[in-house]
Amino acid sequence: MDDHHGLGDPGLSRYWFLFMSLMLWLMFGFLLYRSAAWPSTCMPEGLVEAYACSGRLPESGRWHEVALLTWLWASPILLALDLTRRLGLIRD
Numbered sequence: 602m603d604d605h606h607g608l609g610d611p612g613l614s615r616y617w618f619l620f621m622s623l624m625l626w627l628m629f630g631f632l633l634y635r636s637a638a639w640p641s642t643c644m645p646e647g648l649v650e651a652y653a654c655s656g657r658l659p660e661s662g663r664w665h666e667v668a669l670l671t672w673l674w675a676s677p678i679l680l681a682l683d684l685t686r687r688l689g690l691i692r693d
Contacts, residue, residue, distance in 0.1 A: 630676065633669040 638661050639645065643654035655673050658666035 626676075630669070630672045633665055633672055636665050637669045638663060638666060 634651070637658065639654060640657045640660055643650075643657050645651040645654045652673060655670050658670045660666075
């Protein structure tokens with residue numbers, strides 16, 4: 602059994618799949634960000650302000666805003682989980 606599962610050199614097809622998945626994830630977030638109806642009392646001008654205002658996104662009741670809220674908070678969590686796994690801070 603391979604002791605380095607998930608840490609080996611990804612083949613070209615895996616690299617391509619990971620790269621395309623990342624690009625689609627970022628494009629999805631960008632499209633959600635562009636189509637979101639922000640509350641009138643909180644119009645973010647940048648990413649930091651978007652996180653500060655994100656708690657008010659579901660007030661409109663549209664799925665775009667709820668999806669953006671989920672995307673905004675899932676992205677850094679997923680990044681942190683991947684980094685801790687790659688740095689060996691979490692063992693399988």
